[in-house]
Amino acid sequence: MRWPRVLIPVAVIAAGAAWWLTAPGTVTAEHYEALTGDAEHGQWLFTAAGCASCHHAPEAKGEDRLVLAGGQAFASxxxxxxxxxISPSASGLGSWSLLEFANAVTQGVDDAGRHLYPAFPYTAYTKMAPQDVADLYAYLQTLPASDVASKPHDVGFPFNIRRSLGGWxxxxxxxxxxxxxxxxxxxxYLVETLAHCGECHTPxxxxxxLDKSRWLAGAPNPNGKGTIPSLTPDKLDWSAADVAYYLETGFTPDxxxxxxxxxxxxxxxxxxxxxxxxxxxxxxxxxxAP
Amino acid sequence: MKTIVTATAVLAMLAGSVLAEENRQLEGRKGQFNILALNVGILGGMAKGAMPYDAEAAQAAADSIVGVSMVHQATLFPEGSDSMSIDDTRAQPNIWDNFSDFESKWAALGDAARNMQTVAATGQEAIGPALGQLGGACKACHDTYRAPE
Structure with a gap:
């Protein structure tokens, strides 16, 4: 079929618009220029954001969990x-500027300007204050370096086309x-931004x-069988003290x-x-309740 | 015909006894975790301030936890009793790939339990830190070897 001549410019404009719309966005550089990171506060952010939980090597225990060599698999x-x-080495973030780091953490764009997969919860971290991003960046520089190469993701067509993430x-x-x-x-700020609870607890x-109409209402476990429990009041009948105690000790009320x-x-x-x-x-x- | 019926009956009986044996092991291991949870609950209630501190009751709970921690786990976790092979368990198959690590994690529970046993009667404020170590031992094993619900 030949396209009616009049539609050709429309198609070109639509394709151009799609290309423009899916372009990786970046942070405003001026927000970061004058910032000096406070590594001590960065450590608090690092803990609250749970960076090590996903970025430590698969079997790392104890202090080794601060070596952010990567390698843990996340099925989806x-x-x-x-x-x-993401350790401070040539295999990690060693050469990344604060601005590049801010683009990754808050916009999901890497140092080469490509979209990152939202397995990395920048969808939550995007609400981080620029000063907090600078503090976290400063803290990461103090951690041990690892030369282990990052493993490529195992993602099939069409999800392997990173530009498609622009549409996502x-x-x-x-x-x-x-x-x-x-x-x-x-x-x-802790729940929705740093600890990114919604990434697992929301379907x-x-x-x-994320289906935000069922925010924190529980979801299937992406890593296999079972479910991630609901935190909404129709399901979770723990008191506030029970929740706080659980987060401190790991013990449920029972x-x-x-x-x-x-x-x-x-x-x-x-x-x-x-x-x-x-x-x-x-x-x-x-x-x-949802 | 008679032979087939007899053979089938014998097989069914054997299968039944294997199943019964499996249930006993499963019930045994669930039972020990219940005894643990009940006694940790007493100490936790005191640590949280939800129940008044009572040195004697704290000591009894700690002693019970030590008692459970002395149960040999291999007897309760035979091969083939993982969550992929049977129902009603969250025991991950990787337990049997790393059985010595699994046992050393159980031994860590024993260390934490004996520490609790030493301090439980010395005062309410001693319970929290000892409970932290106990909880750490539970978590360290569940982190790797227990499937989510």
Missing amino acids: DFGTFYAPN KLLFFSDDYVMPENGNARGR RNALGG FDSVGGHMAEVVDNFAKLSAKDRQAVAAYIKALP
């Missing part, structure tokens, strides 16, 4: 993603909060976008203990302050 409906090396971002990438602040800015649609990937999340929360854990608990208890 779209393929298997491997956490990359148009649909699902937003820096809006889900819940109102409710006088608990710290709890909301996803067929394209892998004194069963935490397991799976959540065990590492609890390890992180245990290192934060009681006030932080209470803020998270208050946020959870304020959730509406």
Whole structure:
């Protein structure tokens, strides 16, 4: 079939518009120029954001979990993603500027200007304050270097075309909060931004976008059998003190203990302050039923 | 015909006894974790302040935890009793790939339990840190070897 001549410019414009719309976005450089990172506060952010839980080597224990060599596998409906090396070495983020780091963490764009897969929760981190990004960057520089090469993701067509992620971002990438602040800015920042709880506890649609109408309402476990539990009040009947105690000790109100990937999340929360854990608990208890 | 019926009956009986044996092991290992949870619950209640501190009850709970930690795990975790092979268990198949690591994690529970046993009667404030070590031992094993619900 020959295209009616009049449609050709329309198609060209549409293709051009699609190309433009799917272009990787970047942060505003001026927001970062004057910033000096505070590594000490960066350590708090690093713990709250759980960076090591995904980026340490698969079998690392104890202090070795601070060597961010990558290599852990994350299965999904779209393929298997491997956490990359983000240690300060040539195989990791050694040569990355703060601006490049900010683009990766808050915009999901790497140092070569390519879209990153949202297995990396920049969809949550996008709400990080620029000063916090600078602090986190400063802290990462203090960690041990590893020369282990990052493993390529195992993702099939069409998801292996990174430009297609531009379309995904148009649909699902937003820096809006889900819940109102409710006088608990710290709890909301911890849950929705840093600890990225929604990434596992919220169900996803067929394209892998979070179904925010069922925010934290529980979801199938992408890593295999079982489910990630709901945190909404129709299912979770723990008190705020129970939630805070669980995040500190890993014990449920029945004194069963935490397991799976959540065990590492609890390890992180245990290192934060009681006030932080209470803020998270208050946020959870304020959730509406879906 | 008679032979076939007899053979089938014998096989069914054998299968039944294998199943019964498996159930006993499964019940045994679930039972030990329940005993652990009940006693950790007493210490946790005291640590949280949800229940008044009682040195004698704390000691009894700690002693019970030590008792359970002395149970030899290989007896309760035979090959083929993982979550892929049978129902009603969250025991991951990788336990049997790393059985010595699995046992050393159980031994770490024993260390934490004996520490609790030493401090439980010395005062309410001693319970929290000892409980932290106990919880760490639970987590370290569940992190690797227990499937999610």
